[in-house]
Amino acid sequence: MSTEADAWPAMAEKARAFLDEQSRATLGVHALQASMLHMHEPPSEDKELQLDWDLYREVPASMEQEEALLLDYFRKLKFIYLEQETKLRFLADLQDDPETGQEPQILSTADVAQREQECKRVKQQLVEAKTRVRDLRTEIDTAAEALAGPYLAVEEGTAEASQLLSSITDMELELAKIKAAEGTHGAMTTEEAEAYCDEQIVSMQTLDDETTHTMHQLESAKRELQDALRTLDRLKSERIAAEKRANEAKLGRGRDKGRDWELERLCAKHTSMLETLQNALGLAAMEAPTPDELRLTFVAPSATSRSSRRSTRSSRHDDDPEARILVLQWDEPGGRLIHASLQTLQGEALSLPNETWPAYTKNAFHTNDAAGLVQAIWATCV
Numbered sequence: 001m002s003t004e005a006d007a008w009p010a011m012a013e014k015a016r017a018f019l020d021e022q023s024r025a026t027l028g029v030h031a032l033q034a035s036m037l038h039m040h041e042p043p044s045e046d047k048e049l050q051l052d053w054d055l056y057r058e059v060p061a062s063m064e065q066e067e068a069l070l071l072d073y074f075r076k077l078k079f080i081y082l083e084q085e086t087k088l089r090f091l092a093d094l095q096d097d098p099e100t101g102q103e104p105q106i107l108s109t110a111d112v113a114q115r116e117q118e119c120k121r122v123k124q125q126l127v128e129a130k131t132r133v134r135d136l137r138t139e140i141d142t143a144a145e146a147l148a149g150p151y152l153a154v155e156e157g158t159a160e161a162s163q164l165l166s167s168i169t170d171m172e173l174e175l176a177k178i179k180a181a182e183g184t185h186g187a188m189t190t191e192e193a194e195a196y197c198d199e200q201i202v203s204m205q206t207l208d209d210e211t212t213h214t215m216h217q218l219e220s221a222k223r224e225l226q227d228a229l230r231t232l233d234r235l236k237s238e239r240i241a242a243e244k245r246a247n248e249a250k251l252g253r254g255r256d257k258g259r260d261w262e263l264e265r266l267c268a269k270h271t272s273m274l275e276t277l278q279n280a281l282g283l284a285a286m287e288a289p290t291p292d293e294l295r296l297t298f299v300a301p302s303a304t305s306r307s308s309r310r311s312t313r314s315s316r317h318d319d320d321p322e323a324r325i326l327v328l329q330w331d332e333p334g335g336r337l338i339h340a341s342l343q344t345l346q347g348e349a350l351s352l353p354n355e356t357w358p359a360y361t362k363n364a365f366h367t368n369d370a371a372g373l374v375q376a377i378w379a380t381c382v
Contacts, residue, residue, distance in 0.1 A: 282378065284323065291333040294370075296326040297345075298377065324350065326377050328370055336368050342377070 093105045107115075188196065277283075285297040329339040340361050342350040364373040 292330045292335070294328045296328070296374065296377075297323055298326065299323045324377070326374065328373070337365055337370050337373075340364065340373055 095104055282298050283296060284299045285295075287295040287297075289295065323345050325343045325345065327339075327341045327343060328337060330336060331338050344350060360373060360376040364370065364376075
């Protein structure tokens with residue numbers, strides 16, 4: 001600061017001498033002299049020009065306004081300086097300089113036009129350079145925005161890698177502590193590792209087979225469940241139909257609280273007829289252990305009354321030594337007769353009643369005549 005303050009008087013003296021020389025030869029230079037003197041005066045220490053930072057700290061908007069005003073002021077100051085410098089150079093070129101011996105320049109119209117073209121060319125280069133600088137700055141801003149995301153990703157990856165490295169170090173330390181506590185030394189050999197891997201592979205294959213078998217069983221169980229559900233639905237529908245028929249039969253369509261006397265009369269008639277036929281044939285019981293087998297128990301009819309036979313029929317043949325059981329078998333329910341035999345109540349096989357029995361059985365098997373076979377047994381045994 002002291003060097004600049006010392007240089008100001010010398011610069012002022014030089015400017016005054018230059019302006020004195022110019023004022024003697026050119027009119028109107030006095031105003032330029034005053035402006036130059038004012039420009040080269042040392043800066044004043046006026047307190048009014050000092051900024052009140054406390055005020056700007058409380059009101060930030062005024063700081064922005066002051067900045068805009070200062071920028072406008074320096075822009076105008078630059079223009080004034082360039083204008084004055086241009087005028088000084090123009091005056092210096094028009095006049096002689098006794099000290100340097102420089103003669104005034106005399107420019108023709110062609111020289112002026114050439115210099116104008118040169119100025120235009122230089123100005124165009126300046127405009128192109130500014131445009132190129134703006135484009136480069138735009139590209140730099142775009143590249144910076146594009147690199148912001150990858151940069152953040154790299155930062156996150158770096159932080160994660162640092163955390164993983166720290167975790168790995170902690171795990172290695174913990175593993176070393178565990179090995180030291182358990183007394184483990186060294187690691188598995190190649191053969192031990194291969195054997196361990198083979199065991200793991202065998203275990204995995206076994207588990208895979210068990211899983212496959214379980215899946216097959218599950219599929220089979222699903223199919224069985226579906227079949228059972230379909231059967232259940234069918235049985236439900238049959239039950240509903242049977243209950244409906246039972247309700248209809250129970251309620252009936254006759255009189256006396258829904259009882260159908262005609263139906264009861266027919267049932268009683270058929271029951272009486274069946275009992276009469278059973279007593280006449282000496283048939284004490286009929287059983288069907290399987291769908292393709294029929295067991296007929298014959299006893300000799302007694303001389304007692306019909307009512308006594310009816311009441312004692314079920315208990316009489318249990319201890320009757322003369323009772324016989326005819327066993328008939330078919331190849332399928334409602335199919336062909338394939339076998340016939342006589343047994344006692346204890347299940348012992350009996351010999352054929354007479355020599356005509358093979359003929360009866362052969363004829364019955366050939367013609368599928370179970371009724372004829374029963375008639376032959378009745379005629380022989382009863």
